[in-house]
Every structure is written in structure tokens, then in C-alpha cells.
Amino acid sequence: MKQIRNIVHKVTPALNWVTCAALIAMMLLGTANVVLRIFDSPILGTVDLISLLGATVIFFAWAFTEEEKGHISIDLIVSRLPQKAQAIIDSITGLLSIVICGLLAWQTWVYGMGLFRSGETTATLQLPFYPLVLGCAICCVILTIVFILEFIESISEAYSK
DSSP: OHHHHHHHHHHHHHHHHHHHHHHHHHHHHHHHHHHHHHTTOOOTTHHHHHHHHHHHHHHHHHHHHHHTTOSOOOOTTGGGSOHHHHHHHHHHHHHHHHHHHHHHHHHHHHHHHHHHHHTOBOTTTOOBSHHHHHHHHHHHHHHHHHHHHHHHHHHHHHHHO
16 A cells, blocks of 8 residues: 555656646747737647647646645535544545546546547647547546545544544
């Protein structure tokens, strides 16, 4: 278990660096495209690239953000409950998160393989979709692993209190 946690602690920051690079690329590409439009020379495929980079930013940031507890959590009612009840509710939401993200990972992989077989590409630059979609599926698997680790922690907290 500790080995898996250590691997996740090394992988999620790397995914976050990919997110940062994609976000910077989106900014630079969008800015360059706007500036070059002034000279009647926009960058070909800007919409394609910004769309792909946007998906990269979203999916590649999920696991790191979850691991850092950066997602919004509204616990107005739950925070007033006893610690054991909070741990039980965390366990239930953790289990639901595992199921949903596991299904998302599986179906994203299935969709990516379908794109691979069909050879579908972006409209302007003809870039294949499947590498990004399969990368997003892998990110969902990593997010699922993060949820599993958090679930195990919340179960152990529920039983220890």
C-alpha cells in the first residue's frame, strides 16, 4: 500500500507539470493568434490545438488536485457531525467516487480505442484524437487510485474512532 502511495505521489506532480505546460501553451497560442490576426495572418488550427490542450488541462490536473485536497468540498452539515459519522460519510462518498471514476476511466478507454480504430482526427490539422483520449483515460485510472487510497484511509479512520 505504501509503495502505491509513493508511486502516486511521484506521478501526480508529473501530471500537474503537463497541465501547467498545456495551460501556458494555450495562453501563448491564444495570444499569438490574436496578435497575428491584426496582421491578417492567424495561426492555422488554433481552435483544434486549444481544444486538445483544454482537455489536457482538465484531465491531467484531476488526480493532483484531489491528492492536494484542492477540490471544493461543501461540508456545512457534515462538519457538525461527530468524527465517526464524518468518517463514515467520507467512506460512502469515497466509494461512490471510486465507482464513478472507475466507470469514467473504462468508458474513456473504450471511446479512445474506438477513435483509434476509426482514425478520427481534428478538423483543421488532422491530428488524431485517440492519444489524448487514452491519456485522459489513464489520468482517470490514476484519479481512481487516489480515491481508493483515500477510501482506505477514511475506512481506517472510521474504525479507529
